[in-house]
Amino acid sequence: MIKQIDTTSENNSLDRVDGRVKVTGTATYSAEYSFANLVHAVLITSTIAKGHITQIDSKEAETISGVLAIVSHLNSPGVPGYGTAKQPPERAGMGTSFRVFYDSLIYFSGQPIAMVLAETLEQANYAASLVKVTYHIEKHQTNFEENLSKAYISPGVLRNKNSPFQDYIRGDRDALDKSKFKIEATYTIPTQHHQPMEPHAIIAVWEAADKLTVYDKNQGVKSAQGNLAQAFKIPRENVKVNAQFIGGAFGSGIRVWPHTVAAVLAAKMLNRPVKLVLGRELMFSSVGYRPYTVQKVSMGADSDGLLTAIVHEGIGQTSSYEEHLERTILASRVMYDCPNVSTKYRLLSLDANTPTWMRGPGDASGMFALECALDELAFDLKIDPLTMRLRNYANHDLERNLPWSAKGLKECYELGAEKFGWKNRSHEVRSMRKDGMLIGYGMASSLYGFHRHPSKARVVMLANGTVIVQSATMDIGPGTGTAMTSIAARVLGISPDKIRFELGDSSLPDAPGQNGSSTIPSVGAAVHVACEALKKKLTELGDAMPGSDTASYADILKFHKLPELEVTEESRSGPERDQYSMYSFGCHFVEVHVSLVTGETRVKRVVTCADVGKIINYKTARSQSIGGVVGGIGMALMEESVMDHRYGRYVTSDFASYHIPVHSDIPQIDVLYVDKADTLANPIGAKGLGEIAIVGVAAAVANAVFHATGKRIRSLPINVEKLI
Numbered sequence: 001m002i003k004q005i006d007t008t009s010e011n012n013s014l015d016r017v018d019g020r021v022k023v024t025g026t027a028t029y030s031a032e033y034s035f036a037n038l039v040h041a042v043l044i045t046s047t048i049a050k051g052h053i054t055q056i057d058s059k060e061a062e063t064i065s066g067v068l069a070i071v072s073h074l075n076s077p078g079v080p081g082y083g084t085a086k087q088p089p090e091r092a093g094m095g096t097s098f099r100v101f102y103d104s105l106i107y108f109s110g111q112p113i114a115m116v117l118a119e120t121l122e123q124a125n126y127a128a129s130l131v132k133v134t135y136h137i138e139k140h141q142t143n144f145e146e147n148l149s150k151a152y153i154s155p156g157v158l159r160n161k162n163s164p165f166q167d168y169i170r171g172d173r174d175a176l177d178k179s180k181f182k183i184e185a186t187y188t189i190p191t192q193h194h195q196p197m198e199p200h201a202i203i204a205v206w207e208a209a210d211k212l213t214v215y216d217k218n219q220g221v222k223s224a225q226g227n228l229a230q231a232f233k234i235p236r237e238n239v240k241v242n243a244q245f246i247g248g249a250f251g252s253g254i255r256v257w258p259h260t261v262a263a264v265l266a267a268k269m270l271n272r273p274v275k276l277v278l279g280r281e282l283m284f285s286s287v288g289y290r291p292y293t294v295q296k297v298s299m300g301a302d303s304d305g306l307l308t309a310i311v312h313e314g315i316g317q318t319s320s321y322e323e324h325l326e327r328t329i330l331a332s333r334v335m336y337d338c339p340n341v342s343t344k345y346r347l348l349s350l351d352a353n354t355p356t357w358m359r360g361p362g363d364a365s366g367m368f369a370l371e372c373a374l375d376e377l378a379f380d381l382k383i384d385p386l387t388m389r390l391r392n393y394a395n396h397d398l399e400r401n402l403p404w405s406a407k408g409l410k411e412c413y414e415l416g417a418e419k420f421g422w423k424n425r426s427h428e429v430r431s432m433r434k435d436g437m438l439i440g441y442g443m444a445s446s447l448y449g450f451h452r453h454p455s456k457a458r459v460v461m462l463a464n465g466t467v468i469v470q471s472a473t474m475d476i477g478p479g480t481g482t483a484m485t486s487i488a489a490r491v492l493g494i495s496p497d498k499i500r501f502e503l504g505d506s507s508l509p510d511a512p513g514q515n516g517s518s519t520i521p522s523v524g525a526a527v528h529v530a531c532e533a534l535k536k537k538l539t540e541l542g543d544a545m546p547g548s549d550t551a552s553y554a555d556i557l558k559f560h561k562l563p564e565l566e567v568t569e570e571s572r573s574g575p576e577r578d579q580y581s582m583y584s585f586g587c588h589f590v591e592v593h594v595s596l597v598t599g600e601t602r603v604k605r606v607v608t609c610a611d612v613g614k615i616i617n618y619k620t621a622r623s624q625s626i627g628g629v630v631g632g633i634g635m636a637l638m639e640e641s642v643m644d645h646r647y648g649r650y651v652t653s654d655f656a657s658y659h660i661p662v663h664s665d666i667p668q669i670d671v672l673y674v675d676k677a678d679t680l681a682n683p684i685g686a687k688g689l690g691e692i693a694i695v696g697v698a699a700a701v702a703n704a705v706f707h708a709t710g711k712r713i714r715s716l717p718i719n720v721e722k723l724i
């Protein structure tokens with residue numbers, strides 16, 4: 001039969017297939033495509049948070065050489081898909097998204113209000129500095145804490161009986177009152193911004209009056225294609241979105257933002273390619289953020305530490321013109337074996353831009369609260385926090401009353417505790433010290449829902465036996481091409497260097513955007529089934545030729561005079577999704593050292609463990625886990641977008657003021673996986689990893705800080721001011 005090579009071991013740790021082009025700078029990112037005739041666009045943004053524009057004086061700017069146009073609501077030809085409905089009839093209209101250059105209304109500071117188009121970037125920048133905007137200013141509300149009483153339940157949620165964000169009650173509503181032991185605490189997550197290395201950028205090119213090509217930083221070429229087709233009222237197939245290389249995103253690229261539409265509009269007006277790159281400061285007001293949240297968790301238990309009640313109420317930030325809902329309170333319904341659970345979720349509209357999903361959206365915030373609260377209760381009961389979690393281990397999903405498809409969380413706890421040396425922890429706070437530093441051990445669990453969407457993959461074997469695999473999926477950094485190459489190599493039994501994976505192009509077979517940790521579960525499954533189909537065809541062709549025992553794939557194609565062989569397959573979930581509850585699970589163990597004198601907190605060690613089903617490629621998976629932990633350390637100790645509420649404007653508007661971990665902040669991180677296929681999830685047995693990697697990390701750090709210092713810091717980030 002066809003010659004097979006053993007790819008199971010080495011292929012489980014492929015180097016990044018695009019590593020070389022990335023580190024040598026030959027990978028082309030959105031802003032780097034070159035066009036003769038390119039126009040440079042610079043946005044002018046609102047300096048007030050609420051009100052309206054009374055005048056835009058661009059006379060002087062228009063005289064600058066090279067300036068081609070200055071676009072605003074005064075002269076915009078309009079975006080056809082925006083329609084003419086008043087937006088909004090009153091200033092707090094919900095469910096409509098922001099329409100760029102539409103009218104004079106100002107909803108947030110940093111809102112794009114005009115755009116200078118010029119021959120060079122310098123000309124555009126200089127001209128933009130000369131445009132004078134006058135406003136009628138209204139009083140804005142940007143302070144979350146001061147507006148808590150205005151939190152409301154989303155009208156859309158109220159209308160939709162099936163919304164997970166409806167108020168939820170399971171079991172006895174008086175269970176908390178009846179509990180022998182209880183705690184109640186409020187946890188605060190500040191606004192955090194994704195801030196990937198590569199800023200958002202677009203080059204828009206109209207190939208014809210109804211034919212558009214964009215080179216755009218985003219996380220989903222197919223959804224961007226659909227959104228732009230809708231906005232400009234042209235057929236979907238006439239829009240081509242290219243996003244082959246993305247320098248990080250963490251969720252900021254899931255939506256099509258106003259600046260993207262603005263660039264496309266400008267290109268249409270001038271009938272020339274237009275390039276727009278957001279500067280770092282605009283990255284704080286243009287592409288979403290993790291919403292500010294305040295969560296109250298009450299928890300009751302009996303003297304053995306068995307949970308008797310969980311009450312979790314969350315309020316999340318949204319904008320005045322749009323609703324953003326996320327999973328903040330949902331994990332509390334499924335994480336533990338607790339019969340009596342209630343949750344509430346509310347929104348609070350502020351005069352700021354709309355938040356969006358940021359790595360582990362909802363769960364990273366919610367599990368911070370839940371996992372800190374559980375730690376607080378365990379400490380009061382003098383029960384080891386890990387023991388507490390094992391005592392309340394949920395053997396099925398109590399929310400949906402379904403069995404898990406697979407749950408290796410117990411194995412995670414065991415593997416992690418062993419590697420970390422959890423047994424060396426003494427229960428009392430401030431009980432472990434070394435060299436003038438307080439030592440703290442903390443841990444937390446993590447979970448993340450399973451997302452699998454219908455996906456297609458095309459596999460083409462060329463005459464020489466090399467293979468091209470294609471899907472309109474994305475790589476925002478995890479190494480999608482590498483994992484897909486690994487899957488194809490294993491199924492086809494050929495060397496990975498004979499395979500090329502193509503992505504980031506909307507003309508390729510349908511695939512979801514890279515979000516919700518859905519890429520491997522969805523597209524990985526499609527690549528798997530497409531390669532199996534190709535292999536079946538090749539096997540049949542091979543069986544029909546003499547001497548097939550030693551024939552290679554190339555020999556088979558040659559014998560049958562086939563220049564190439566191609567299959568396209570789709571893969572999607574079946575009824576199992578309604579019969580089983582599917583999640584990724586994990587846990588983190590953290591050691592912190594806190595200075596007795598200065599309160600300086602250093603994370604010294606992290607052991608992170610996950611059960612995400614089968615690990616497709618160890619090397620890139622490990623990088624994902626490490627990246628998630630780094631993000632979690634940033635969330636715990638540093639990240640905070642600080643606003644000056646007098647102006648409704650962020651004062652953290654660069655990397656000097658918005659702190660993220662640097663290399664010396666990051667310790668040894670050990671990554672462990674259960675690595676057992678979840679055969680119910682999909683044909684490759686793999687679940688999502690990218691988001692769960694960050695979920696729970698901040699709680700583990702906070703719990704370690706408590707163990708070290710005896711101080712519960714419930715408001716992130718845990719910085720020196722809060723500790724001393």
Ligand code: MOS
Pocket residue numbers: 219249250251252254357358359360361514515516517691
């Ligand atoms: Mo993830 S926040 O869905 O990029």
